[in-house]
Amino acid sequence: MISKSKRAVCSMAVALAAAAASIVGVSSGTAFAIDHVQCVGGENFLKIWSHLDGRQSVDCYANAGKTDFGGWWVDRISTGNNDLIYYDANGDSVKIERWHDITFPNRPPKVVAIQIL
Structure with missing residues (x-):
């Protein structure tokens, strides 16, 4: 059985990974050209x-x-x-x-x- 603290840490890690992936995706999609x-x-x-x-x-x-x-x-x-x-x-x-x-x-x-x- 997984303890509540381990589940909270896993949930936080997944949320952080998703936020980082969305930032990387937005940054690489933005291009500027004269x-x-x-x-x-x-x-x-x-x-x-x-x-x-x-x-x-x-x-x-x-x-x-x-x-x-x-x-x-x-x-x-x-x-x-x-x-x-x-x-x-x-x-x-x-x-x-x-x-x-x-x-x-x-x-x-x-x-x-x-x-x-």
């Missing part, structure tokens, strides 16, 4: 003005993650509510904190990838 989104006034997206081979572009991004930027020359970055790291063609990585608007009028960086933290 998204190229439509620029909308009033939103606090990452916004990047750039140029390459006579073409101009304005692009907005949301959500954490990293993506290729194709070696475009960046003229201006507005981080909105995002912390950003950009990776330039020289191998440098530059972190820019949220709520900053930076222009590069004389020597724009050639950016190969961007990452929202």
